[in-house]
Amino acid sequence: MKKRLSYILLSAFLLPAQANQVLVTIGDSGRVTEQELEAAMLAAPFATQFPAMDEQDQAYLRGDMLLRLARAEALYQEAIASDIQQTPQFKQEIGNFSTTTLAQRYLYRLRRQITVPDDVDQLFKEEFSGNGDALTAARSAYLARRFSEAKQVALKSLREQANVRTHFERLNGQPSKDSLLAEGDALSIRYGDLFANNDREIELDAIEDEVNEWIDLMLMARTAQQQGENIAAQLAEYGHDLAIRLLLAQQEQNWIPDEQTLFDYFQRHPDIGYIPERRQIGQIVVATKQQAEQLRARIVAGESLFELAGSYSIDPYGRQRLGDMGWLSAGSAAPEIEQAIDGLPNDRVSEPIQTEKGWHLVMIVDRKPSVRKNFAAIKDRVRQKFVAEKMSEYLREVTKKYPLKWQIAERDE
Structure with a gap:
């Protein structure tokens, strides 16, 4: 199939x-x-x-x-x-995304209203005559400064219009989750709101900044909506991806209830701890054996494989990188190449090797030896392997429940 x-x-x-x-x-x-x-x-x-x-x-x-x-x-x-979509986590994340995106739209609209006045621009042109880069930098610095000023003025106005009041004195002592830290028209932030569905810790002295940022985002988002900003498409796309992400996170939590599950899996699959030799590879691919032999003779005589690869290799990716194929694990190349370079000393070009892509000349520039690591050293790798195995099974179940029907027909040229 x-x-x-x-x-x-x-x-x-x-x-x-x-x-x-x-x-x-x-x-x-x-x-x-x-x-x-x-x-x-x-x-x-x-x-x-x-x-x-x-x-x-x-x-x-x-x-x-x-x-x-x-x-x-x-x-x-x-x-x-x-x-x-009905879970508290989904609702909070989609709400945060909506607020942030609308606030960005508000700031973008505000930024577009700021221009360099003609008289100021004329002064810049006179001062930086003949230096285009300096002129561009001066204009950018002016716009950035004016935007920062305009943003502060706009936020102050929005707070006044919404009758925003803060009560940070309630942070002294032992605030409860119901302690009201900020309020205004259709706006309230309680101490407990800062930690709802939130894994990160917030330092006490950073709470004021957190609340003020939250107030600003909410006010800008509300104003953007009033200005007619529509983010339905972005919201739908984000919600689509978020639903999948939360589903998979839920499944992973079910698959791995504790670290012992991963350790037991490692015990059953000890080869996960084996990291094969890695080789830094240089390569040229040409169309004929005769050309490969000619190029090999030039390399043996002292020419650079990498310089020749940039001129002669028919592999587009390799030619673009001047034959530098990067670090590859032993066993990851075509079987013909693996067999030919097994035991090949560093910095020595191989004999011509034929594959379906052509005739290859391969050189191992450097090696990192194979190692075997314990569970503690590769716990993340064990998790990845375990989740990948479970995911394959899960995808089979899901696609059986929601079958894939291919609409691609083989067409005559």
């Missing part, structure tokens, strides 16, 4: 996209479209390297991203069915 899906995804993504077609439906209501896939690809960590990859690698990455999006949509449907 997985191989068949990979083939369909590969054949489809090597062909031109068709408008904003639905690529996959999930359960009764979920779907992933061409536009959503493209947006995810542009936001991916590999986005800057993507254009340099060959078509087949690009197609596989797009297929993998599509599968991830489809599974995320299945998880979202499960989160909704589990009433994640």
Whole structure:
């Protein structure tokens, strides 16, 4: 099934996209479209390297991203069915996001109202004539200073309009959770509000700053709403991701009720503590064995593999990086390469190695030896492995409950 899906995804993504077609439906209501896939690809960590990859690698990455999006949509449907949106944590986080985003909109609108007056700009032009960078910096510094001043004036006005009053004297002694620290029109902040669903600790001397910041955010957010700012789209996107995140956090807590669970897992899988040898690799890939042998002779004679890779390698990623492939774990390369470089001394170029991508010349620049670590040293890694194993099982359950139906048909060229 997985191989068949990979083939369909590969054949489809090597062909031109068709408008904003639905690529996959999930359960009764979920779907992933061409536009959503493209947006995810542009936001991916590999986005800057993507254009340099060959078509087949690009197609596989797009297929993998599509599968991830489809599974995320299945998880979202499960989160909704589990009433994640009704939990206090969801409501607080979505509320915080809404307030912060609206406050940012208010500040953005305020910032746009500030300009450099013509007379001031003329003085800057005269003072920094012929120095464009200094002129730009002077304008930016002026706008930043004026914005800071305007922000303080605006916040003072908003507080006055809302009749805001603070009672920080109540922090002296032993404030209770019901101690009112700030109040105003449709605004109240109690001592207990600062710690509701909040894992972090707040130092007593920082509480005043915390309350004042909270007041400012709430007032700016309220004003932005009154000004007609609409963040429904951002709120929906954030709520979608938040529901999935909270669902998975809930599942992880169920899977790992205590540290003993992780230790027992490590005892059953001691190889997790084995960190294989890591090698810093240099590589050239060319089309023919004859060219590989010629380049190898030049390297043996003293030329740099890395300089030659920048001129001759047919691997776009490797050529862009002048043959520097970074640090790779033993066993992560193609079997043909692993076999050929097993025992290869540092700084010695290999014999030509043939793979489906061409003929390779490989050099190990440096090594980090393999080690075996105890549980305490790799507890985070054990957690990652354990969660990944549980997640695979969980995803199978969820996608069985909300089936993925692929809409990608193999099309004639």
